[in-house]
Amino acid sequence: MTTEKIIKSKQRVKAFAEVFTPSPIVKKMLDLLDKGNYSPKTTFFDPSCGNGNFLAEILRRKLAKVREEYDGNEPAEWLIYDCASSVYGVDIQLDNVEECRQRLFDICYRELTGILGVNPVPFVSVLQNVFKQNIVLGDTLKGEFFLYSHQREGEKLKVAIYRFSDALEIPGGGVPILIYTTLLPKVFDFYPNDTLEEEGL
Numbered sequence: 001m002t003t004e005k006i007i008k009s010k011q012r013v014k015a016f017a018e019v020f021t022p023s024p025i026v027k028k029m030l031d032l033l034d035k036g037n038y039s040p041k042t043t044f045f046d047p048s049c050g051n052g053n054f055l056a057e058i059l060r061r062k063l064a065k066v067r068e069e070y071d072g073n074e075p076a077e078w079l080i081y082d083c084a085s086s087v088y089g090v091d092i093q094l095d096n097v098e099e100c101r102q103r104l105f106d107i108c109y110r111e112l113t114g115i116l117g118v119n120p121v122p123f124v125s126v127l128q129n130v131f132k133q134n135i136v137l138g139d140t141l142k143g144e145f146f147l148y149s150h151q152r153e154g155e156k157l158k159v160a161i162y163r164f165s166d167a168l169e170i171p172g173g174g175v176p177i178l179i180y181t182t183l184l185p186k187v188f189d190f191y192p193n194d195t196l197e198e199e200g201l
Helices: 010-016 023-030 053-069 076-085 094-115 121-134 179-190
Strands: 044-046 087-091 135-137 146-153 156-163
Touching (some): 053 087, 076 087, 076 121
């Protein structure tokens, strides 16, 4: 059983089929992926990201890998930039998009200050822009929105904007790991039978 809320309202469930995946299940699903997938530059795309349950956990795992392997050969903030700029999400609800952006920013900010001891002030606007560009309002089924690609060589950045397409190819980033295509077939293996009943669904 879980006390975590998985819906915002029954009206939104009815209108948009909006149900959030609980954190324990998110973690179990992401455990299905090889740990090597959580390298800083591996691209993830959540086509219905909600307020970021999957992307937040993915970002934490990417940052944990940076922390474990950091050797000081390049500034930590650029490795965190790689982690941040390689996660993408789309949602049809503006409040979800804004919450997701803030959650991801907060995770990176805490990593900079609390773990790596980096002064985050010069980097705040960079992270805010990345999440504004990568977490967007849109309908994945219609594809009527734009995403950005972020390519870094040392301290040189190349950012390009492109229209979302059925190919789901992010220039310079290859084909991303799709959250639902890769993991959805396993999702109900992890749900307790009474999870949805608790929410009255």
